Amino acid sequence: MKFVIIGGDAAGMSAASKAKRNDPAIDVVVLERTNDVSYSACGMPYNIAEPDRDMDDLVVREADVFREKQGIDLRLGHRAERINRDHKTVSGRTVHGEPFELGYDKLLIATGARPRRLNIPGEDLPGVKVLRSLGDGRLIKQFLAGRHVERALIVGAGYIGLEMAEAFHERGVQVAISDIVPTLLPWLPSEMSEAVRKELIDKGVSLHLGTGISQIEEFGNRLRVRSDEASLDFDLVLLGVGVVPNSEIAAEAGLDLGPHNSIAVDTTLRTSDPDIFAAGDCADAFHAITGQRVWVPLALRANRGGWAVANIVTGRHVEVPGILGSAVFKVMDMEVAHAGLSLADASSAGFDVVDEIIISRSRAHGHPGNQNLYVHLVADKKSEKLLGGDMVGKEGAAHRIDALVVALHAGMTVAEFFQCDMAYAPPFSPVWDPMLTAANQLLKKM
Amino acid sequence: MKFVIIGGDAAGMSAASKAKRNDPAIDVVVLERTNDVSYSACGMPYNIAEPDRDMDDLVVREADVFREKQGIDLRLGHRAERINRDHKTVSGRTVHGEPFELGYDKLLIATGARPRRLNIPGEDLPGVKVLRSLGDGRLIKQFLAGRHVERALIVGAGYIGLEMAEAFHERGVQVAISDIVPTLLPWLPSEMSEAVRKELIDKGVSLHLGTGISQIEEFGNRLRVRSDEASLDFDLVLLGVGVVPNSEIAAEAGLDLGPHNSIAVDTTLRTSDPDIFAAGDCADAFHAITGQRVWVPLALRANRGGWAVANIVTGRHVEVPGILGSAVFKVMDMEVAHAGLSLADASSAGFDVVDEIIISRSRAHGHPGNQNLYVHLVADKKSEKLLGGDMVGKEGAAHRIDALVVALHAGMTVAEFFQCDMAYAPPFSPVWDPMLTAANQLLKKM
Numbered sequence: 001m002k003f004v005i006i007g008g009d010a011a012g013m014s015a016a017s018k019a020k021r022n023d024p025a026i027d028v029v030v031l032e033r034t035n036d037v038s039y040s041a042c043g044m045p046y047n048i049a050e051p052d053r054d055m056d057d058l059v060v061r062e063a064d065v066f067r068e069k070q071g072i073d074l075r076l077g078h079r080a081e082r083i084n085r086d087h088k089t090v091s092g093r094t095v096h097g098e099p100f101e102l103g104y105d106k107l108l109i110a111t112g113a114r115p116r117r118l119n120i121p122g123e124d125l126p127g128v129k130v131l132r133s134l135g136d137g138r139l140i141k142q143f144l145a146g147r148h149v150e151r152a153l154i155v156g157a158g159y160i161g162l163e164m165a166e167a168f169h170e171r172g173v174q175v176a177i178s179d180i181v182p183t184l185l186p187w188l189p190s191e192m193s194e195a196v197r198k199e200l201i202d203k204g205v206s207l208h209l210g211t212g213i214s215q216i217e218e219f220g221n222r223l224r225v226r227s228d229e230a231s232l233d234f235d236l237v238l239l240g241v242g243v244v245p246n247s248e249i250a251a252e253a254g255l256d257l258g259p260h261n262s263i264a265v266d267t268t269l270r271t272s273d274p275d276i277f278a279a280g281d282c283a284d285a286f287h288a289i290t291g292q293r294v295w296v297p298l299a300l301r302a303n304r305g306g307w308a309v310a311n312i313v314t315g316r317h318v319e320v321p322g323i324l325g326s327a328v329f330k331v332m333d334m335e336v337a338h339a340g341l342s343l344a345d346a347s348s349a350g351f352d353v354v355d356e357i358i359i360s361r362s363r364a365h366g367h368p369g370n371q372n373l374y375v376h377l378v379a380d381k382k383s384e385k386l387l388g389g390d391m392v393g394k395e396g397a398a399h400r401i402d403a404l405v406v407a408l409h410a411g412m413t414v415a416e417f418f419q420c421d422m423a424y425a426p427p428f429s430p431v432w433d434p435m436l437t438a439a440n441q442l443l444k445k446m
Numbered sequence: 447m448k449f450v451i452i453g454g455d456a457a458g459m460s461a462a463s464k465a466k467r468n469d470p471a472i473d474v475v476v477l478e479r480t481n482d483v484s485y486s487a488c489g490m491p492y493n494i495a496e497p498d499r500d501m502d503d504l505v506v507r508e509a510d511v512f513r514e515k516q517g518i519d520l521r522l523g524h525r526a527e528r529i530n531r532d533h534k535t536v537s538g539r540t541v542h543g544e545p546f547e548l549g550y551d552k553l554l555i556a557t558g559a560r561p562r563r564l565n566i567p568g569e570d571l572p573g574v575k576v577l578r579s580l581g582d583g584r585l586i587k588q589f590l591a592g593r594h595v596e597r598a599l600i601v602g603a604g605y606i607g608l609e610m611a612e613a614f615h616e617r618g619v620q621v622a623i624s625d626i627v628p629t630l631l632p633w634l635p636s637e638m639s640e641a642v643r644k645e646l647i648d649k650g651v652s653l654h655l656g657t658g659i660s661q662i663e664e665f666g667n668r669l670r671v672r673s674d675e676a677s678l679d680f681d682l683v684l685l686g687v688g689v690v691p692n693s694e695i696a697a698e699a700g701l702d703l704g705p706h707n708s709i710a711v712d713t714t715l716r717t718s719d720p721d722i723f724a725a726g727d728c729a730d731a732f733h734a735i736t737g738q739r740v741w742v743p744l745a746l747r748a749n750r751g752g753w754a755v756a757n758i759v760t761g762r763h764v765e766v767p768g769i770l771g772s773a774v775f776k777v778m779d780m781e782v783a784h785a786g787l788s789l790a791d792a793s794s795a796g797f798d799v800v801d802e803i804i805i806s807r808s809r810a811h812g813h814p815g816n817q818n819l820y821v822h823l824v825a826d827k828k829s830e831k832l833l834g835g836d837m838v839g840k841e842g843a844a845h846r847i848d849a850l851v852v853a854l855h856a857g858m859t860v861a862e863f864f865q866c867d868m869a870y871a872p873p874f875s876p877v878w879d880p881m882l883t884a885a886n887q888l889l890k891k892m
Contacts, residue, residue, distance in 0.1 A: 010877070040811045043872045047812070057812040288867065299877045300870050321865055328869035337869055365486050366493070366503040398874040399845035402866070402881070403852045409866050410856035419767055420848070420855050421734065423774035423783055424746050426489045428844040431456070431745045435848070 001026050003313050004090055004104035006080040006249070008032030009041070010299055011280030012110035013061075014306025015313075016072045022314035028072045029102060031090065033079040036134040037063055042299055044137040045163035049170035051145065055138050083107065083253040085273055106275055106313045109263060110306065111246035113281035113297050118155070118241060122216030127223045128237045131160060140238070149173050149235040153225055155213050157184055159329040159336075161240035165205055166332050175205045176234070178227060182210030187342040189357050192374045192392040199334040243297060245282045258284030262295040267319040269309045277312070279305025288322030288409055289341055289387060290349045296325045324388075326405050328398045337401035340388025340408045343378050352381040356442035360434035362396040364426035371395050375438040377404075377414070381446055384413040389438075396429065403435060414442050447472050449759050450536055450550035452526040452695070454478030455487070456745055457726030458556035459507075460752025461759075462518045468760035474518045475548060477538065479525040482580040483509055488745055490583040491609035495616035497591065501584050529553065529699040531719055552721055552759045555709060556752065557692035559727035559743050564601070564687060568662030573669045574683045577606055586684070595619050595681040599671055601659055603630055605775040607686035611651055612778050621651045622680070624673060628656030633788040635803050638820045638838040645780040689743060691728045704730030708741040713765040715755045723758070725751025734768030734855055735787055735833060736795045742771045770834075772851050774844045783847035786834025786854045789824050798827040802888035806880035808842040810872035817841050821884040823850075823860070827892055830859040835884075842875065849881060860888050 003019055005012045008030045016028050030037070038061045047053050066072045077095035084091070091101040115130040117123060129140050143149070152168045154161045157179040168175045177200070183190070184197045184207070200207060208227065215226040222233045245262040256272040258264035263278035265271055267286065271278050281297035283305065301323055311318040328337040346353045355378045362371040373393035379386050389404045391397035407417045418439035424431050432440075449465055451458045454476045462474050476483070486504045493499050512518045523541035530537070537547040561576040563569060575586050589595070598614045600607045603625040614621045623646070629636070630643045630653070646653060654673065661672040668679045691708040702718040704710035709724035711717055713732065717724050727743035729751065747769055757764040774783040792799045801824045808817040819839035825832050835850050837843035853863045864885035870877050878886075 040813075040872065040877075042870070042877075043810050043812050046814070046872055050814070053814075060811050298870070300868065300879075303877050322867075324867040326867045326869040328871045328874055330871060330873050335874075339867075339869065364489050365506050366489050367486075368492070368496070368499075396845060398869070398871070399842060400848065402846065402868045402879065403848035405868050406849045406852040406856065406858070406863070406866050409862065410852065410858060412852070412856060416855065417852070420852050421768075421770040421772045421785075422746065422848045422851050423772040423785065423844070424488070424744070425774045425776060425844070426486065426492055427776050428774055428781075431486075431488075431749050433746075433848065 002103060002105045003028050003108070004102060004106075005030045005108045005110055006090065007110035007112055007280065008037035008074065009110065009112050009280065010302040011306035012108065013038045013066070014303045015108050015110065015279065015310040016066065017070060018307050018310035019314055020070050020072055022310060022316070024071065026314060030072060030074045031078040031080045031092065032074065032076050034133060034135060035076045037066065037074065037076070039134050041132075041134070044131055044134070045160070045167040048137060048141055048144070048164070049167040051171065055134060055141055058134065080249060083249060083276070085253055085276070088275065107277065108309050109250055109271070109276065109278040109282060110280045111249060111282045113243035113245045115239060116242040116244050118213060118239060120213060120215055122223070123239070125216055125218060125223060127235065128216055128239060130239050131164060132243070143236060144171060147235070151176065151234045152236040152238065153178060153232070153234040154238045154240060155179070156240035156242065157181070157209070158240055158242060159327065161238070162331045163329060164238055164240065165200065166330065169203055169205070169332065176208060176232070177205060178208035178211045178213060180210065180212045184209060185336065187338065187344070188390055188392070189343070189376050191357055192376060192390060195372070195374060195392050196331050196334055196336060199332050203332045243281065245295065245297070247282050250278065250282070258293045259295040264293065267321060268312055269305050269320065277309045279309050286322040288324050291322070292349070294323070294325070296323055298327060324405055324408055326401065328401060333394050335391070335393060335395065335397035337391045337397045338389075339401050339405045340386070341378060342388060346378050346380070346387045351387060353387070354379055354381050354442065354445045356438055356445060358434065358438045358441055360437050361430055362393055363428065364430050367426045373397065373434045375434045377438045377442050379414045379442055379446065384415065384446055386412055386414055386417055400435060414439050414446060418443060448549060448551045449474050449554070450548060450552075451476045451554045451556055452536065453556035453558055453726065454483035454520065454522075455556065455558050455726065456748040457752035458554065459484045459512065460749045461554050461556065461725065461756040462512065463516060464753050464756030465760055466516050466518055468756060468762065470517065472760060476518060476520045477524040477526045477536065478520065478522050480579060480581060481522045483512065483520065483522070485580050487578075487580070490577060490580070491606070491613040494583060494587055494590070494610070495613040497617065501580060501587055504580065526695060529695060529722070531699055531722070534721065553723065554755050555696055555717070555722065555724040555728060556726045557695060557728045559689035559691045561685060562688040562690050564659060564685060566659060566661055568669070569685070571662055571664060571669060573681065574662055574685060576685050577610060578689070589682060590617060593681070597622065597680045598682040598684065599624060599678070599680040600684045600686060601625070602686035602688065603627070603655070604686055604688060605773065607684070608777045609775060610684055610686065611646065612776065615649055615651070615778065622654060622678070623651060624654040624657045624659060626656065626658045630655060631782065633784070633790070634836055634838070635789070635822050637803055638822060638836060641818070641820060641838050642777050642780055642782060645778050649778045689727065691741065691743070693728050696724065696728070704739045705741040710739065713767060714758055715751050715766065723755045725755050732768040734770050737768070738795070740769070740771070742769055744773060770851055770854055772847065774847060779840050781837070781839060781841065781843035783837045783843045784835075785847050785851045786832070787824060788834060792824050792826070792833045797833060799833070800825055800827050800888065800891050802884055802891060804880065804884045804887055806883050807876055808839055809874065810876055813872045819843060819880045821880045823884045823888050825860045825888055825892065830861065830892060832858055832860055832863055846881060860885050860892060864889060
């Protein structure tokens with residue numbers, strides 16, 4: 001059995017390792033176009049924040065370990081370009097321009113996603129960066145080390161942009177963030193979005209929301225960025241305006257596509273060709289609440305997808321039922337967490353939506369170090385079930401969201417969630433956990 | 447309608463306030479034997495840790511607020527001594543020795559619990575303390591302020607004893623802990639118990655486990671404590687060997703008792719007399735997994751019980767299905783959390799038990815500040831459902847436990863829990879949350 005994997009990132013290497021652990025006799029080939037495999041991509045902003053840390057600290061396992069200890073045929077610098085489904089082959093070119101072709105019994109497409117481009121003049125200037133691969137991270141770090149970066153512009157106030165704002169801030173760089181959307185984190189209720197905005201302002205970040213960038217040009221040794229409203233000069237510009245799935249190889253092979261041109265897969269990660277799987281940021285998923293196809297490129301799903309494909313390819317029965325778009329990120333000292341459907345998504349999906357926002361505290365009454373904690377819950381009036389929620393605060397948001405995650409997977413009603421016997425101690429929450437308080441308030445509206 | 451409440455602590459004052467909010471016309475009388483109501487009892491160790499904080503910071507609402515703003519007839523210094531169910535009256539005596547008697551339509555017994563006594567000579571010496579009421583807390587704080595306390599012995603390594611070890615440590619007191627049980631937190635798996643033990647030792651606490659105290663006597667201006675193995679001298683001795691429910695008034699009225707002589711109640715908090723409710727630390731509850739009566743005196747259940755009784759008395763339909771014994775506490779810099787059945791309890795309850803302990807990390811690979819995080823899950827082989835679990839670590843245990851709490855209430859299988867789409871970011875967890883890793887390992891044993 002020959003199991004070929006295109007892409008040696010989270011989904012690809014998870015699948016390769018797990019397949020070999022399940023069945024050492026299986027022939028596993030990984031084609032990776034770069035020279036990096038198995039690194040913690042999400043850790044890059046935190047690594048960039050610290051000048052003395054080596055970027056390679058983020059490498060979880062070296063290529064040689066995969067080859068020698070695990071017996072994986074890992075081919076770096078190999079770009080797959082074409083899948084021939086009739087002959088069951090993959091062909092492409094190495095970094096040195098040499099063509100290659102190899103056959104497969106089962107194929108996994110784990111090609112990930114790439115940064116979305118703005119398609120404006122100056123986007124490719126040396127001081128304009130993206131952060132996706134370890135190579136991108138190294139370039140940013142080298143740039144910061146090589147010259148005095150006083151001011152940086154981050155285009156795009158998504159979670160990568162916000163995490164990088166913290167990283168630049170830690171490096172003593174004056175940070176500006178622009179986004180074409182006029183509201184910060186528009187899926188959050190306005191009070192919670194405002195709390196995050198205030199945290200950025202308090203840390204000295206300037207925000208240019210509702211502002212599109214039209215051009216970047218060199219100006220002396222800086223970059224002049226033209227927007228709808230002004231021209232401003234920066235030493236570095238980071239583009240973080242989202243990603244697009246690397247699904248062209250699948251599309252050209254005639255495989256079905258899902259939302260945003262991601263590769264459509266079923267709950268066994270199979271594409272429309274039963275011998276070809278797709279997992280990671282290039283593939284879609286089913287939403288656990290709506291059952292609809294969604295494209296939410298996040299790390300756990302990528303790892304889980306790789307894990308599932310390896311199990312299936314080695315003869316075990318596994319399904320991955322659905323995702324909730326659960327996410328957490330840090331914005332300076334603020335934790336922002338989300339799970340399930342936003343109010344707008346829930347309305348669009350046809351639910352009879354009701355929601356509630358409460359401001360509670362992170363610790364018990366009178367306990368030192370208390371912080372505000374916002375909890376937002378969304379529910380369906382008809383079924384009385386929870387649909388989603390958000391949490392924002394300087395402590396206690398990040399791990400609390402998983403209680404809501406479990407409740408959403410379990411299809412709990414608001415009343416059932418309110419009855420949960422949550423753990424309490426003064427350093428960690430009020431007696432009534434903020435989630436319970438929010439559920440109780442929400443119950444009154446149902 | 448006259449609603450009389452015996453006890454002005456968590457359950458009693460929750461019920462009084464909520465009843466008045468639901469129905470301002472209801473006549474609510476609270477009989478409280480002390481002069482303190484509505485304070486955060488669980489916050490006392492943290493208050494004692496800081497010499498400059500006033501103990502009254504823990505008071506959530508003053509007695510006058512209950513009387514004037516909420517219209518509650520709050521009678522302090524009133525000790526209820528007898529319930530006459532035929533005449534529907536409560537009688538007792540004030541602190542000044544004056545007898546009183548009053549009629550009720552509905553009665554709530556919220557008398558709480560009191561510290562268990564050791565019944566050894568010297569237990570009542572001035573330097574021997576307990577921590578239950580705000581008055582107890584004030585006495586300890588005055589004692590620490592009034593003389594140089596160099597060494598303290600805590601008898602009982604339960605959560606109050608362990609929280610007070612931290613408080614004394616913060617005050618610069620050399621702490622020893624003794625417990626008759628030879629293992630620290632014996633309901634924890636040994637690796638996790640050992641991690642907590644190490645944290646105490648690292649902070650300079652001396653542990654005398656498997657050691658019973660037989661006598662305390664004055665020796666100069668210190669206390670000499672005799673145990674099975676030695677005589678040691680301390681400036682202060684804190685007894686924290688558990689509590690017993692204040693259920694005598696219910697027993698004498700002929701109401702049914704539950705485990706450990708707590709007052710037996712149904713899911714509407716009714717005792718065996720339908721006009722008499724019991725809530726808080728004096729009352730029992732049903733375990734959400736076994737359905738059996740249990741007595742777990744903890745703060746959330748007390749508040750929830752008071753909330754439920756108020757709703758029922760004011761004509762709303764409410765039930766409180768069951769508890770999980772969920773608990774979290776801090777031991778110096780360590781978070782210890784538990785929910786559901788321990789391995790031993792699950793075996794006793796007749797389940798076909800299987801469990802798994804993993805050591806994961808609190809943050810992503812390569813992220814600074816990473817700490818060990820232990821996760822223990824217990825499940826039933828036959829139904830494949832989760833039964834309980836524990837988490838121990840310097841960060842990330844306290845709030846994570848609530849995800850398990852929700853899973854237990856929902857009756858999730860280990861496989862379903864493993865499929866939960868938990869939130870991930872490098873500062874908060876590995877990509878696979880430690881709970882998911884534990885579930886995956888546990889699945890292999892099922």
